[in-house]
Amino acid sequence: MHLSDATWTEADAVETSLALLPVGSTEQHGPHAPLGTDRLNAEAVADAAAEAYDGDVVVAPPVSVGVSEEHRQFAGTLWVSEETFRQYVRETVASLAHHGWNRVVLVNGHGGNVAALREVAGKITRHDASYAVSFTWFEAVGDHRSDMGHAGTLETALLRHAHPELVREDRIDEAREGASDGWGEWVSYTNLAFDSAEFTENGVVGDPEAGDEERGEELLELATRSLVKLLEAVATRDVERPEHR
Numbered sequence: 001m002h003l004s005d006a007t008w009t010e011a012d013a014v015e016t017s018l019a020l021l022p023v024g025s026t027e028q029h030g031p032h033a034p035l036g037t038d039r040l041n042a043e044a045v046a047d048a049a050a051e052a053y054d055g056d057v058v059v060a061p062p063v064s065v066g067v068s069e070e071h072r073q074f075a076g077t078l079w080v081s082e083e084t085f086r087q088y089v090r091e092t093v094a095s096l097a098h099h100g101w102n103r104v105v106l107v108n109g110h111g112g113n114v115a116a117l118r119e120v121a122g123k124i125t126r127h128d129a130s131y132a133v134s135f136t137w138f139e140a141v142g143d144h145r146s147d148m149g150h151a152g153t154l155e156t157a158l159l160r161h162a163h164p165e166l167v168r169e170d171r172i173d174e175a176r177e178g179a180s181d182g183w184g185e186w187v188s189y190t191n192l193a194f195d196s197a198e199f200t201e202n203g204v205v206g207d208p209e210a211g212d213e214e215r216g217e218e219l220l221e222l223a224t225r226s227l228v229k230l231l232e233a234v235a236t237r238d239v240e241r242p243e244h245r
Contacts, residue, residue, distance in 0.1 A: 001056065016057055068110065103239070114136055137158075148202065150205040
């Protein structure tokens with residue numbers, strides 16, 4: 001059940017403790033993909049998992065602005081601090097728990113959110129009346145993971161499958177020409193760059209042309225399968241915190 005589409009009485013009738021909270025960003029994704037790509041992809045995975053899961057699960061409205069200051073030189077990018085982001089996610093989870101949906105999977109679509117989500121999930125679980133874990137879809141797609149860039153192969157593929165009308169196909173060549181091969185400028189295992197504009201001309205990392213619709217379908221299937229397995233584990237897990245030893 002999607003909270004955005006339900007009435008309060010319909011929400012009240014759902015008997016489950018499980019909720020999915022899609023988390024994305026509003027940030028540049030090259031000249032060919034929309035600013036909302038991370039949110040759209042996170043929602044696509046959350047929606048597919050909610051449909052495939054054998055039981056009821058609530059899908060919350062997405063968190064659409066994340067930790068994205070690394071893309072600040074590109075118009076339209078929005079961001080908040082990690083502190084603000086973590087607090088917003090924590091309070092959203094608390095409001096879900098208020099209605100009994102206190103086992104929450106944070107379905108993430110943006111690499112810049114990963115560390116903050118892991119941290120806040122731990123804080124929620126240790127100190128609040130909820131259990132939360134974070135799940136990043138492109139970390140759960142097997143060998144495809146090695147092709148993850150930014151607005152490159154994987155993100156473009158999933159978007160082509162889930163929202164093909166939003167991909168500017170006439171700009172793919174432009175996206176490829178201004179792309180970098182990898183994320184950052186590395187010396188002695190240290191990334192010298194803090195902003196994506198330091199190493200990519202148009203914000204793209206990787207090859208968006210290689211991310212066709214068929215691959216996007218496979219990515220969605222793999223991510224959905226992983227998320228359903230996670231939901232099953234969260235649903236049955238003993239979430240009581242261990243006592244001091």
